[in-house]
Structures are given as structure tokens and as C-alpha cells.
Amino acid sequence: MFPIRDSINHHGPALVTRLLIAMNVAVFFWQVSLGPQGFQWVVYQYGFIPKAFFADPGGQFWHIFTSMFMHGGFEHILGNMWFLWVFGPAVEARLGTGRYLTVYVLAGIGAALTQAFFLPHSTVPMIGASGAISGVLGAYFVLFPRAWVLTLLWPLPPIFFWLPAALLIGYWVLIQVLYGLLGLPGVAWWAHVGGFAVGYLLTLVLRPRRPYKDEPFWYREYGF
Template identity: 35%
Template structure:
């Protein structure tokens, strides 16, 4: 129903969001490696480095012997199923990540992103304990960034491409745009959607982002900002 285009929230503490763009670059490079693999090898890579609940729970042996079971709680976030999956996640990270990096600092933001990825995977696993399919994608970690954004910059304007009659760009407060997004995730959880979307990973990452942002932000960054 809508597609975010950019926000109007300038950086105040860092000159350049190295970590945000670095995470985007690593994720894109990982997908480029995936994309040149034959279909069978592509699928095997998602099994080897995706987060499979029964593997993390040590109910089934790790496909890659040298990789610790817990490592896939991080590696899964750098794999994607297709270009649309990748580009949608990178768009959200590009729009919202720089301001959260600005609010936290480079090192704390990197730790924040990885912890959000881990907690998103754990949330998915908690509601899919016996799942044998791999979880892949940065959406859980990016949801954490969105959770931090709604806490720290809810009044910032986000231009979204909204489809009413024809697609038109509209400026809306981040609170409403991100609030609508999380309400959509909750809706699909409540109705028990059977789509191959990790709704619980999204919600787990989002809540983790809110909690962590409260403790990791700079002292001078206020809550409910972005005016």
C-alpha cells in the first residue's frame, strides 16, 4: 500500500554513517555471491547459513561442521531469497539506519544491529520450535532499526509513495508510517497467515530495537524527537 522513499531527518552527530552503508554493502555482496550460484547451490547456501530452528536447538546436526550452531543467528541476516527481498530490506535500512547510527555512534549501532538480528531469529524460533526450513533475510534486524526510529524520531517526516488512485509521494510522520507497518505484522500474526514471511522475526526485532535504543542512544538524544 505504501513504499518509503526518504526521510527529512538530518544527521547531527556523525559526518557519515559508515556502519549503515557498510552493512548494506556486505549484505549486497553476499547476495551477489548467492545470485551467481546454480539453483541447487543457492538452496544449499540458505540451508548452510540460514537459521534453522531444529539445528540451533541441536536437534539436527549443523550442515556446515565447522560452523557453530549459534552462528546462523547472525549469518541468516546477510542472505536473501531474491532481489525484491534484498532491495526492500536495504531501502528501509538506508532510510532509517543512518539516523539510528547517528543517535548511537558507530560501534554501538553495529552491536545494536547484530543483537536485533539475533533476537529476531530467537523470536521466530520461539514460535517455530520444530521448523526445519531456513530463516533468511535482514528484515528482523532492520525491524529493530525501525523500532528504534519510532522511539527516537516519531515526528520526523517520511515521504512515502502511497497508492490511492495513482501512486503519489506523501510526507507523513514516522510514527504513523512505522505504526502502520507494525500493525500489519500483528494483523498477519493474529489471523495466522500461512505466507512464507517471518512475522514473529519482524515483531521480535522491532521490540528489541525499542528496548535497546533506550539504553544505547547518546545522552543528548531525546525520546520522541524528529520535529
């Protein structure tokens, strides 16, 4: 199932979300410009490797931040940036710039550390913004449980239908946990779970306490 858009009519300018997407895309095209060997080199040079982190936490901690802006291919970055575009603007408008960035960055850190905890001896570089974006999903789950998401059901022929955001995101989390328990290779499943948990918990603390109706800048009625 692939999200197309949510049911909130207006999110505001989403400047931070746009900036994050632009930064990720710029870094990815820089990776591609290096050629296949250069691409592989920067993945190992700037990716987050759990075994290396536990051998030298202080020296390797910055790799968490560099890994958050790198991707392994076009499908990888397109999927991540699309999820950020669908769910990020509403969270950004609701939390504001500072709190939104706090959730994003800390969720990315939490995601990397969670993956390292479950696979401490892994020498495979972890790259991608999916851990941080999982935190955005956690925030969306807290802030907009009654929103709906237009969803594309694969495979072909395509079928479009509306799902409650809480149901769609809940299903997504369940899949991450299940695949993590099964140990399926190729994706940092536990990073997704850890990022979601950090985003969820942080948003419970950081979300504005005022009623929605007192925030006309971002709030609009849900509608299709």
C-alpha cells in the first residue's frame, strides 16, 4: 500500500520539509556524480556501521547524521522523499519549525541506535532518511489520528481508496516489526521501528496544548 495524499486541505508552506527534501536530493545526485566506485566509497565512508560505532562511539557518532542524507538508489530516495512529502507538511505546521526539526533529527538518531542495538556486529552501512521519516510518521500518528490517507494498492491494476491514517500507519509499523523479527535482509527494519517510537514519544511531549481551533495558520477541516 502506497500513500498518495492525506485529507487535510491545507498544510501551510512546509518550508522545512521542502528544504529537507532538497538536501537529500542534492546529496544523492552528488553520490551519483561520483560514478559506481565513488558511490560505493561514500556509502562506506559516511554511512552508519553498527560494529564500527561500538568500537569507537565518539569517533563514529557523526556518521549518524551523514547517513541520514544518503540513499542507495533512485527507488530508495523516491520512496523516502514521497513519504516525507505526504506526512511531513502537516506535522511541520502543527509542531512548528523548531519542534519539527527536533523530532526529525532525534528520530534519525534513535533509529540508528536502535538498529545498532539489534545488530551490533553488522558491518553493513546503514544509509537513508527513513529512520527520521519514521519519526515523522510517529508524530503524525499522535497529531492526526482522525485524518484519512488516499492509498494506492499494489499490484496492478491500481486501486485507490481512503484509509484512516491511524490504520495505515499502524499497519506499516506492524510490518516493520514483523520483518525485523524475521530478520529479512536489505532494509533496516529496526531503525524504522526505533525512529517511529522516538517520533511518537517526543510528539506526546512537544505537541502544542492549545485546541486546534486556536491555530488558524495551519488548521483546516479534513476533507476529500
